[in-house]
Amino acid sequence: MSAKVNAALPLEYQTEQNRMNILGFWVFLGAEIVLFATLFGVYGVLGERYAGGPTQKDIFIVRDVMIQTFLLLTSSFTMGISIFEMRRSNIKGMLMWLVFTLLLGGGFLFMEVREFIHYVHEGATMQTSAFLSSFFVLLGTHGLHVTIGIGWAILLIIQILQRGLTPVTARKAFIFGLYWHFLDVVWIFIFTFVYLQGLVM
Amino acid sequence: MGIKWDEFFVTGDPLIFASQIGIALTLVGALAGLTYFKKWNYLWSEWFTTVDHKKIGIMYILLGVVMFLRGGIDGLMMKGQTAVPENDFLNAQHYNEVFTTHGVIMILFVAMPLLIGLMNFVIPLQIGARDVAFPQLNALSFWLTVSGAALFNISFIIGGSPDAGWTSYFPLAGKEFSPGIGNNFYAVALQIAGAGTLMTGINFVVTVLKMRTKGMTLMKMPMFTWTSFITSIIIVASFPIFTVALALMTFDRTFGTHFFTISGGGMDMLWANLFWLWGHPEVYIVVLPAFGMLSDIISTFARKTLYGYKSMVISIVMISVLSMLVWVHHFFTMGNSAGVNSFFSITTMAIAIPTGVKVFNWLFTMRKGRIKFTTAMLWALAFVPNFVIGGVTGVMLAMAAADYQYHNTLFLVAHFHYVLIPGVVFPIFAGLYFWWPKMFGYMLNEKIGKWHFWLFVVGFNVTFMPMFFLGLDGAVRRAYTYSAETGFGPLMMISAVGSVILAAGFAALVYNIYWSARNAERNIGNDPWDARTLEWATATPVQHYNFASLPEVTKLDAFWHMKKNNELRPLAEDEIEEIHLPSNTWIPIYMGVVFGISGFLLVFEWTIAAGVAALGILAGLAFRSFDYDEGFHVHKDEIFETESKWRKGANKGVKNHVS
Numbered sequence: 001m002s003a004k005v006n007a008a009l010p011l012e013y014q015t016e017q018n019r020m021n022i023l024g025f026w027v028f029l030g031a032e033i034v035l036f037a038t039l040f041g042v043y044g045v046l047g048e049r050y051a052g053g054p055t056q057k058d059i060f061i062v063r064d065v066m067i068q069t070f071l072l073l074t075s076s077f078t079m080g081i082s083i084f085e086m087r088r089s090n091i092k093g094m095l096m097w098l099v100f101t102l103l104l105g106g107g108f109l110f111m112e113v114r115e116f117i118h119y120v121h122e123g124a125t126m127q128t129s130a131f132l133s134s135f136f137v138l139l140g141t142h143g144l145h146v147t148i149g150i151g152w153a154i155l156l157i158i159q160i161l162q163r164g165l166t167p168v169t170a171r172k173a174f175i176f177g178l179y180w181h182f183l184d185v186v187w188i189f190i191f192t193f194v195y196l197q198g199l200v201m
Numbered sequence: 202m203g204i205k206w207d208e209f210f211v212t213g214d215p216l217i218f219a220s221q222i223g224i225a226l227t228l229v230g231a232l233a234g235l236t237y238f239k240k241w242n243y244l245w246s247e248w249f250t251t252v253d254h255k256k257i258g259i260m261y262i263l264l265g266v267v268m269f270l271r272g273g274i275d276g277l278m279m280k281g282q283t284a285v286p287e288n289d290f291l292n293a294q295h296y297n298e299v300f301t302t303h304g305v306i307m308i309l310f311v312a313m314p315l316l317i318g319l320m321n322f323v324i325p326l327q328i329g330a331r332d333v334a335f336p337q338l339n340a341l342s343f344w345l346t347v348s349g350a351a352l353f354n355i356s357f358i359i360g361g362s363p364d365a366g367w368t369s370y371f372p373l374a375g376k377e378f379s380p381g382i383g384n385n386f387y388a389v390a391l392q393i394a395g396a397g398t399l400m401t402g403i404n405f406v407v408t409v410l411k412m413r414t415k416g417m418t419l420m421k422m423p424m425f426t427w428t429s430f431i432t433s434i435i436i437v438a439s440f441p442i443f444t445v446a447l448a449l450m451t452f453d454r455t456f457g458t459h460f461f462t463i464s465g466g467g468m469d470m471l472w473a474n475l476f477w478l479w480g481h482p483e484v485y486i487v488v489l490p491a492f493g494m495l496s497d498i499i500s501t502f503a504r505k506t507l508y509g510y511k512s513m514v515i516s517i518v519m520i521s522v523l524s525m526l527v528w529v530h531h532f533f534t535m536g537n538s539a540g541v542n543s544f545f546s547i548t549t550m551a552i553a554i555p556t557g558v559k560v561f562n563w564l565f566t567m568r569k570g571r572i573k574f575t576t577a578m579l580w581a582l583a584f585v586p587n588f589v590i591g592g593v594t595g596v597m598l599a600m601a602a603a604d605y606q607y608h609n610t611l612f613l614v615a616h617f618h619y620v621l622i623p624g625v626v627f628p629i630f631a632g633l634y635f636w637w638p639k640m641f642g643y644m645l646n647e648k649i650g651k652w653h654f655w656l657f658v659v660g661f662n663v664t665f666m667p668m669f670f671l672g673l674d675g676a677v678r679r680a681y682t683y684s685a686e687t688g689f690g691p692l693m694m695i696s697a698v699g700s701v702i703l704a705a706g707f708a709a710l711v712y713n714i715y716w717s718a719r720n721a722e723r724n725i726g727n728d729p730w731d732a733r734t735l736e737w738a739t740a741t742p743v744q745h746y747n748f749a750s751l752p753e754v755t756k757l758d759a760f761w762h763m764k765k766n767n768e769l770r771p772l773a774e775d776e777i778e779e780i781h782l783p784s785n786t787w788i789p790i791y792m793g794v795v796f797g798i799s800g801f802l803l804v805f806e807w808t809i810a811a812g813v814a815a816l817g818i819l820a821g822l823a824f825r826s827f828d829y830d831e832g833f834h835v836h837k838d839e840i841f842e843t844e845s846k847w848r849k850g851a852n853k854g855v856k857n858h859v860s
Contacts, residue, residue: 016411019411020334020335020407020411020412021335023407023410023411024334024335024403024404024406024407027403027406027407027437028403030438031399031402031437031438031440031441032441034437034438034439034441034442035441035442035444035445038441038442038446038475038478039445042445042449042460042471045468045471046460046466046467049466049467049468051464051465051466126452126457126458127456127457127458127459127465128465129459130460130465130466130467130468131466133459133460133465133467134460136458137448137452137458137460152826155823155826155827159827172826
């Protein structure tokens with residue numbers, strides 16, 4: 001855990017502790033994969049148990065889901081550019097793209113909350129059927145992750161403004177990037193196995 | 202929110218009333234004592250805020266021992282209730298609560314903290330590191346475990362204990378059949394402790410991968426490190442499943458969703474699957490580190506390198522894979538197809554193969570060894586025959602067709618006690634006797650240790666052996682009483698007498714700790730057992746920075762070879778460099794407290810208040826994010842002074858306590 005610096009590596013990989021933190025975060029993402037896989041499994045089991053309530057076809061709105069998908073996938077792209085600018089030591093560019101990422105993530109959340117409110121108005125609540133219980137908990141867990149991510153990124157931006165790019169702030173930004181891309185990957189599965197499959201069924 | 206104050210405290214039962222008074226008096230006594238002796242500052246700065254893996258390990262062990270007392274009293278109460286037919290010492294409800302908490306506490310708040318405590322203390326020393334990869338996270342793991350344990354334990358005086366069994370099967374555990382808040386305690390307390398365990402798993406995966414000292418390749422790691430590493434991987438792979446299952450349970454009970462209830466399209470078998478997808482690997486999470494301890498202890502006291510090191514490693518990897526593929530054997534009788542039952546029957550029996558390999562390796566390690574019969578070694582020796590009984594009855598249970606006869610009887614209860622007590626508790630005792638000198642600088646008394654050993658082993662067999670026969674005769678588990686005509690009476694009485702002997706054995710351990718702390722010899726050198734691995738190369742008790750200069754390893758059993766080849770040279774003054782260590786922090790204990798408060802409010806379904814309290818959790822995370830404390834450096838002079846002191850003493854001290 002020394003502060004030995006290896007300047008040949010990118011900023012976020014330069015210290016031993018940083019390399020350990022990044023590996024540790026990958027292991028954490030492994031646990032997150034199990035968590036979401038379990039939720040998908042639960043949805044897979046309960047997804048067609050409607051108990052007389054609405055089905056996927058009754059409630060899903062294709063247009064809104066497409067907008068959500070577009071917002072989140074684009075935010076992953078801007079996140080990538082942000083880290084790219086970080087590697088070029090361009091703090092301004094990095095923060096700008098990070099703010100774009102946040103705005104897109106915020107837009108996604110706004111759409112998701114609107115979607116949930118719409119469902120509840122239609123009488124499709126978490127308590128209506130097993131299908132909706134598993135749907136809301138799977139989507140809600142993803143949405144909660146996005147919300148935490150936004151709070152996290154705001155703290156990150158403040159720290160980069162305070163301290164500039166150091167191995168520590170660079171590592172924090174890099175790890176946040178991993179997290180954000182992970183949420184994007186989870187969304188692709190939600191889009192495929194919840195929305196597309198639900199509409200095709 | 203609908204607070205029902207009259208249901209807040211559990212009242213009416215004289216046993217519980219006595220515990221309430223007992224708890225209140227103990228608390229007042231402890232607080233007054235700490236204030237009178239002015240120990241608050243010491244506790245806060247040396248223990249509560251520490252990030253030192255050794256102190257965290259010792260605190261875990263303390264938690265485990267205290268919980269052992271609670272879980273043991275639960276066990277004695279059950280044995281007291283069933284000792285004679287139609288007893289009315291406990292009523293049905295109280296009995297349900299006692300067997301539920303006994304199971305949860307013994308697995309999650311005794312076995313886990315004791316094992317993780319020993320892992321914490323030993324692993325960084327065995328791999329030649331200064332700490333774990335994430336010291337602050339380690340402290341957080343500990344305080345979350347404490348928080349969960351505290352929450353779970355207050356249930357029996359506040360609100361009511363969980364009463365649906367440690368497996369909490371639905372629909373029994375749902376609102377319909379368990380309307381009180383007892384099962385909320387189960388869901389929330391285990392959620393908090395489980396989050397702590399998951400972080401421990403992540404921490405140790407990275408620690409073992411990244412913090413090994415120079416030359417220590419994976420295949421040169423001591424066996425305890427290997428098994429703990431594999432255990433950590435199983436934790437990361439299985440605990441998130443439990444997290445989800447418990448969260449869904451909370452949603453069903455508190456927010457009226459339909460995951461596990463039949464109404465609304467839910468599915469009770471979903472709970473059974475999710476629970477055992479975590480629950481079965483959990484068995485191996487507790488048993489593998491215990492196996493690792495046995496390997497290190499047996500090779501030390503047989504004075505030989507572990508036989509079949511490579512096959513040991515392959516076995517634990519095989520066990521870890523198979524552990525994920527056997528969960529259905531917990532419910533063969535709950536309506537699976539014959540094909541499904543056959544598959545899980547075969548995978549379950551397959552676990553006997555790598556486990557058998559390990560048992561034979563231990564036996565071959567002892568063969569032609571010059572065995573020293575220390576207390577630690579006695580536990581390891583007693584492990585073999587007792588665990589084999591557990592293993593063989595396990596294969597009997599693994600036969601799906603035959604399981605229809607045994608399931609839910611005391612035969613099953615006897616089986617898993619024969620696996621978990623010799624397979625986990627014996628090794629933990631062995632580990633405590635073995636590593637105690639490294640932790641505290643003195644040994645536990647060997648003579649009292651032998652009392653502990655004989656009482657415990659005899660008591661264990663007298664308690665659980667009759668239960669095999671009771672089970673085959675049809676005595677079901679979880680029944681609070683039985684009629685005299687069943688003929689269970691005599692064997693039940695023998696079993697109850699055994700449990701008292703067992704408890705006397707545990708009392709001997711507690712007495713041993715007390716006696717040794719007061720009277721044991723302090724000048725014992727750094728290597729009292731003539732051991733083989735790196736943790737014995739440091740001072741006893743270990744200096745706070747672990748190693749003055751990190752050792753270099755060339756062989757398995759590195760320390761043994763260093764001793765044999767006279768490579769243990771004195772540390773030259775110019776070799777000493779400043780050592781960087783992390784600072785203490787209040788954040789982990791703060792997080793434990795806010796998690797506990799929000800959890801408590803959630804248990805009582807005061808969701809808005811719980812949400813507000815949860816803001817405290819977010820505040821803690823934000824504080825942590827802005828914490829740029831870089832730690833501190835231990836000065837060269839301090840290192841020199843400490844090192845020369847113990848190195849001089851090491852030669853003078855009694856070299857070898859057991860010849």
